[in-house]
Amino acid sequence: MKDIIAKRIKSARTLAGFSLRELSDKMDGIVSHNAITKYEKGLMMPDSKVLLALANALNVKVDYFFRPFTIEVGNIEFRKKSKLPEKEVKSIKEEAIDTIARYIELEQFLNLGSVFENPIKHIQIKNGENVEIAVNELLNSWKIGFNALPNVIELLEDKEIKVIELNANEYFDGLSGWANNKIPVIVINKNYSIERKRFTALHELGHLLLSFDENLESKEKERLCHRFAGAMLMPKDTFLIELGTNRKSVSITELVVIKETYGISIQALMARAKTLGVITEAYYIEFRMWVNKAENHKKEIGFGSYIGREQSTRFKQLLYRAASEEVISMSKAANLANQKLATFRDEFIQI
Amino acid sequence: MIIVVNDANILIDLVKLQLLPHFFSLPLKFYTTDLILDELHDWQVIELQVYIDSGSLTVVHLTDRELIDVTLLQIEKKTIVGTRLFCHGLRK
Numbered sequence: 001m002k003d004i005i006a007k008r009i010k011s012a013r014t015l016a017g018f019s020l021r022e023l024s025d026k027m028d029g030i031v032s033h034n035a036i037t038k039y040e041k042g043l044m045m046p047d048s049k050v051l052l053a054l055a056n057a058l059n060v061k062v063d064y065f066f067r068p069f070t071i072e073v074g075n076i077e078f079r080k081k082s083k084l085p086e087k088e089v090k091s092i093k094e095e096a097i098d099t100i101a102r103y104i105e106l107e108q109f110l111n112l113g114s115v116f117e118n119p120i121k122h123i124q125i126k127n128g129e130n131v132e133i134a135v136n137e138l139l140n141s142w143k144i145g146f147n148a149l150p151n152v153i154e155l156l157e158d159k160e161i162k163v164i165e166l167n168a169n170e171y172f173d174g175l176s177g178w179a180n181n182k183i184p185v186i187v188i189n190k191n192y193s194i195e196r197k198r199f200t201a202l203h204e205l206g207h208l209l210l211s212f213d214e215n216l217e218s219k220e221k222e223r224l225c226h227r228f229a230g231a232m233l234m235p236k237d238t239f240l241i242e243l244g245t246n247r248k249s250v251s252i253t254e255l256v257v258i259k260e261t262y263g264i265s266i267q268a269l270m271a272r273a274k275t276l277g278v279i280t281e282a283y284y285i286e287f288r289m290w291v292n293k294a295e296n297h298k299k300e301i302g303f304g305s306y307i308g309r310e311q312s313t314r315f316k317q318l319l320y321r322a323a324s325e326e327v328i329s330m331s332k333a334a335n336l337a338n339q340k341l342a343t344f345r346d347e348f349i350q351i
Numbered sequence: 352m353i354i355v356v357n358d359a360n361i362l363i364d365l366v367k368l369q370l371l372p373h374f375f376s377l378p379l380k381f382y383t384t385d386l387i388l389d390e391l392h393d394w395q396v397i398e399l400q401v402y403i404d405s406g407s408l409t410v411v412h413l414t415d416r417e418l419i420d421v422t423l424l425q426i427e428k429k430t431i432v433g434t435r436l437f438c439h440g441l442r443k
Contacts, residue, residue, distance in 0.1 A: 001423055044415075045416075045419065046415060048386055062389065066422045331358065334390070340391070340392070341360065
């Protein structure tokens, strides 16, 4: 048991991104950084006073320190900018693993264990054409048609994929992996625009579902996952109907209308137009120059927005259901939500 | 007679229903832990402070050994949260 508490203290500190000294300072010196080292090595145990101070400084609940490690996330594909510090990478991984563990624990209480099946596992991906075929087969298999996807996150959650939104640094895009080798997990940045969230979630889906040829380099896999995301948002045939097969020029105004309907950014639309040969390479370069000319062009501020909602809600929905049906106590629900009981009760309204 | 308040919901309800004066005027000794109090909002703890100061409610801090005992119990009884079990240890 000492081992669990020791490891938990260390993982909570990693999650918060504090050094030993920073944590000691944050606790107003109640304990020295040497004492924290001893806690993390299991050489000493904190009492309840210290444990509370640790929990408050590290922004976790006390129960976190006693939770056994039940989840391992493997094959993690991490998408980030190189500017994202290593400390933040570790923190994001810790938070993702903790959130997944709470999510799976909640499903276990509700007897919701599921087996995920990948409908496009048999398609070997060597090039972009294979990706287009895989997307069409996936859309057919999932019976979602070829029109705009109203809510990507909800769709993925309905298909037994855990989607987690983290409040992360702008340099973090997303990650995907498999919890305990069988549960697909996608983590995205909560702070991104709705179009970017949709694209990133589908890019990560590509990493989970595509069976890449083993000779492909990781850069090529990234490119193919981009194509997968673009194709999911606008399958080839749909794209060619909307934009035409061959265009000499495209207006931004036209792209804004498509963006608002399909929830795909102007930049992703133009990249897809180039990939599908609708526009020339030279015209695409001209477009990239327009993008780089101004910050609002790059962030597409003032150039429309998808009229829809993208939010991961399933976890909270299950939590309220479990609390309402009294499958778990209110205190347990608060712990799974990583909230104080009083805060959870403020938002939970029972009929 | 000693009463251990082992569920933060009780304290939250007592504050919400403005029943604290009645509750603590009962001829009983009340105990809880610092971990239970931590489940309350600060303003709720402030409402309780007068009873803590007067000795009507004793807030117990657990030692490292007691924490381990309670944690082992938590593994046994999976659906109960740690903070409640800390009071279970206290009752014993």
